[in-house]
Amino acid sequence: MANVPSHGLRHVTAIRPWLPTFRRSTSLTIMRPWLPTFRRSTSLASLSSPYTEDSEHAQPKSGDKPNSYFPKRGQTLELVCESLAFKGKGLCKVAETGFVVMCDRALPGERFVGRVTRRKGTYAEVTKVETISPPWDFVDAPCEYASYCGGCKTQNLIYEAQVKAKEQQVHELIINFGKFSHTELESLSIMKPIVPCEIQFHYRNKMEFSFGSQKWLPKEKLMERQDGIENYALGLHAPGFFDKVLNVDKCLLQSEPANMVLAAVQDCWRDPQLGLSPYDVYSHVGFLKHLMLRTGRNAETGLRELMVNFVTSSYKPELLKPLLEKISAIPEVVSVMNNINSSVGNTSLGEVEYNLYGKSSITENLRGLTFQISANSFFQTNTHQACNVTKAEVLYELIEDCAGLRGDGSEIVLDLFCGTGTIGLTLARRAKHVYGYEIIPQAIADACLNAKLNGIQNATFVQGDLNKIDESFGKNFPKPDIVISDPNRPGMHMKLIRYLLKLKAPRIVYVSCNPATCARDLDYLCHGVTEKGIEGCYKLKSVQPVDMFPHTPHIECVCLLELR
Numbered sequence: 001m002a003n004v005p006s007h008g009l010r011h012v013t014a015i016r017p018w019l020p021t022f023r024r025s026t027s028l029t030i031m032r033p034w035l036p037t038f039r040r041s042t043s044l045a046s047l048s049s050p051y052t053e054d055s056e057h058a059q060p061k062s063g064d065k066p067n068s069y070f071p072k073r074g075q076t077l078e079l080v081c082e083s084l085a086f087k088g089k090g091l092c093k094v095a096e097t098g099f100v101v102m103c104d105r106a107l108p109g110e111r112f113v114g115r116v117t118r119r120k121g122t123y124a125e126v127t128k129v130e131t132i133s134p135p136w137d138f139v140d141a142p143c144e145y146a147s148y149c150g151g152c153k154t155q156n157l158i159y160e161a162q163v164k165a166k167e168q169q170v171h172e173l174i175i176n177f178g179k180f181s182h183t184e185l186e187s188l189s190i191m192k193p194i195v196p197c198e199i200q201f202h203y204r205n206k207m208e209f210s211f212g213s214q215k216w217l218p219k220e221k222l223m224e225r226q227d228g229i230e231n232y233a234l235g236l237h238a239p240g241f242f243d244k245v246l247n248v249d250k251c252l253l254q255s256e257p258a259n260m261v262l263a264a265v266q267d268c269w270r271d272p273q274l275g276l277s278p279y280d281v282y283s284h285v286g287f288l289k290h291l292m293l294r295t296g297r298n299a300e301t302g303l304r305e306l307m308v309n310f311v312t313s314s315y316k317p318e319l320l321k322p323l324l325e326k327i328s329a330i331p332e333v334v335s336v337m338n339n340i341n342s343s344v345g346n347t348s349l350g351e352v353e354y355n356l357y358g359k360s361s362i363t364e365n366l367r368g369l370t371f372q373i374s375a376n377s378f379f380q381t382n383t384h385q386a387c388n389v390t391k392a393e394v395l396y397e398l399i400e401d402c403a404g405l406r407g408d409g410s411e412i413v414l415d416l417f418c419g420t421g422t423i424g425l426t427l428a429r430r431a432k433h434v435y436g437y438e439i440i441p442q443a444i445a446d447a448c449l450n451a452k453l454n455g456i457q458n459a460t461f462v463q464g465d466l467n468k469i470d471e472s473f474g475k476n477f478p479k480p481d482i483v484i485s486d487p488n489r490p491g492m493h494m495k496l497i498r499y500l501l502k503l504k505a506p507r508i509v510y511v512s513c514n515p516a517t518c519a520r521d522l523d524y525l526c527h528g529v530t531e532k533g534i535e536g537c538y539k540l541k542s543v544q545p546v547d548m549f550p551h552t553p554h555i556e557c558v559c560l561l562e563l564r
């Protein structure tokens, strides 16, 4: 793919936090005056929030009814949480004024006292000071860290209520961000009920823990703060803190063997005799950055296998040796990798990687195929929901159903954002040829290997940046009959939207882990972008939410579009 300079800014429409009020509205003109536009940077990352934090563009236009009430910073309010919104935050309205406030960790039905922390455009954020009465569907959280950890925010909500809230969120986003009317969605049965996850714990096949020199402590324990080694932590970043880590000895979302590894590392890494130090995000001194644990399944034996990946700031294998000895004694550990990330950034992607023990990849089975997974390649994190062969509607089967391949081997599939090729390869059996595009070279290498491993010869994988395509894109493959697009959270770039609208493939299956950007892209593909003179040419056939991540605010969707 040719490199082109970074594209310009993009205009999108944002919605306001009181959107649930308009949920049943069929007339979008009622809502539109409240929908300010805002400018987005190339990454569009912040658009993952439908409730934009961009207050600059949040001024109501004439004809709106501005709410003169605005609570002061520091003010306490008695509130009742009405529903869950973006990032799993509780949406509440101030009595009598209807003014919207959002509160992290407030759950539907919960009555609480909240303190106003900041204004965000036309709504305010509050932090919970005290719960007066519990949520409607309260359950005790099995995890001891549930009330602090940024990962699971809704463990205190019964699972049925969690999935209901997710389904409702997707529905609202498709109406308000995607600009589809409620009537249209209802009459054509476009919105499908969410597919819940059969297992709600131990479902994650990948967890990334961070080493930190500043342990995060809850308020009541702040006095206990100690210096040096006592302040070191290995765990998950405390919500809102890039520099503080909540120390965890166990995570109920990952597999038992992964917890054994975590416990083994926790047991010894602070030992002064080992000379190990966590990387400090301020001084940029220190060795250990992250501990990544991936759980797979051996293709031959069907037994669990584990990859341990230490991300360090430099290559000093002798320092990792004592840890290596401990963890390699755990039978499920078949691979220990060391990714070196010498940059000041704190991502887990290394510039170089070394194999310290066993294999350099693990495997997983998916729809009868074997996939090889390396430390940095993407693989759906919920193996159960992605690959559970006993359940009919899991992710990959849904995708295959939506793709609707005739099965006579005559059709071309374009698999955009293909990762390690999982979707394309599961479709290859029924297609003439699959062409996959992906930015990460290692993932492309894995995809090619996965094709070989499974004896698939009708798949071609190409490395390239789909945000930087130019006119030459599409010249190297025949016109596809089916496009699969599975972008990460920022969704599709306008260049890709333009390309797809020009390409006019009969079907697009849009798989998304961010319903906000998904709804926006569906709007573009179906309704076009008037201000850019772009015409939409697809009709939305179905939107299927799937819960891949119980207890977290994340929602996966599989959407089908057909050429009009």
Ligand SMILES: C[S@@+](CC[C@H](N)C(=O)[O-])C[C@H]1O[C@@H](n2cnc3c(N)ncnc32)[C@H](O)[C@@H]1O
Pocket (backbone or CB within 6 Å): 378, 379, 380, 416, 417, 418, 419, 420, 421, 422, 423, 437, 438, 439, 440, 443, 464, 465, 466, 467, 468, 486, 487, 488, 513
């Ligand atoms: C949600 S994952 C989907 C992976 C794959 N379809 C699967 O199911 O395993 C998104 C993928 O898009 C890739 N990606 C992100 N930005 C990209 C870009 N600009 N161009 C091409 N691929 C990109 C990521 O590396 C990641 O593998």
